[in-house]
Amino acid sequence: MKDNPIGVFDSGVGGTSIWKEIIHRLPNENTLYLADSKNAPYGNKSKQEIIDICLKNSEILINKGAKIIVVACNTATTNAIDILRKTFDIPFIGIEPAIKPAALATLTKAIGILATKGTLSSDLFHKTAKEFASNILVIEQEGTGLVPLIENNLVDSIEMELLLQKYLKPMISHNIDYLVLGCSHYPYLIPKIREIIGNKVTIIDSGFAVAKQTEKILSEQLLLNDNITPGEHYLMSNSNINTLNHLVKEIDNTTIEQVNF
Known part of the structure; x- marks a missing residue:
């Protein structure tokens, strides 16, 4: 499990601001990033719609081996984090306005x-x-x-x-x-x-605090990656990936794909 990736999802590309803080603090961790741009923004959806979307995103990341999931979206955290923690067995890190x-x-x-x-x-x-x-x-x-x-x-x-x-x-x-x-x-x-x-x-903003909390929980759960080599990062979006490419162009070891989900 230690080699398994950190999963991150958001209603699009914005959560890469959180994701960057995580890989800066934990450079040897592998990551999965899910950009649900097709459903952005979450902020104008009903609570049940948000919960359903978050459950689906979490299932995708868990099926790809995520050992922990960072909900890099304020709206998703404030509306769905409790449900996610009750539904799945892995740790979830949320983000809310500071x-x-x-x-x-x-x-x-x-x-x-x-x-x-x-x-x-x-x-x-x-x-x-x-x-x-x-x-x-x-x-x-x-x-x-x-x-x-x-x-x-x-x-x-x-x-x-x-x-x-x-x-x-x-x-x-x-x-x-x-x-x-x-x-x-x-x-x-x-x-x-x-x-x-x-x-x-x-x-x-909450990026630094979220990255710090992610490290803390991984350490407590004995899930920190022991590898000394830089992590590999797979990013997927269900919409055009041009903006995603632009925002993460300075990050090494990244693979970006447009995927239907």
Whole structure:
């Protein structure tokens, strides 16, 4: 089992931001990445639809030998992680908006959350926000339209610029000092976001924390790969792979295929 790959899935290419953190921290691990771009974004689907998709994605990765699965999608985690853990015998690592560190660190008592509708409306999000952010201003903003633009390699488009201006300007006017990115696609927007919000606002995403937790669980389960050679990485998408190729072009030992699932 130690040689078996780490499985990762997301509603498309955005989870590669998490996947990159994992292979940077665990360079000798083999990985499987499933980009469910055909169903992106998950954020506008019903809870049951999201659960059904996550069960299917997990089965695909397990059938290909995954020893652990990282759900590299906020919407999938907040809606389906409990079901996945009850259904399958391998460990699951989830990802959710980092409200807690932002709420504890803010000095202006105002933070922004940029996320999908599915994440912002989930029970887990509301529970976390109520527990850690009840005494501060939390500006929630649905990132409608951002994921399709990223999926189509249009990060630098006029459409992206206009959407980000629309979503971020109200946060700036409320004097936020932390911006939480609640979607694994959004780290690819950090340069564009930084141009709008400046350098005084701290941007938080979950990639580093997820990679660290993945290492911790693998170690506890005695599943860390003992090999000293660099890992091999297989990425599959059920849609056009051009954007996926573009986003991971700097990573060695990768095989990328378009697959029907």
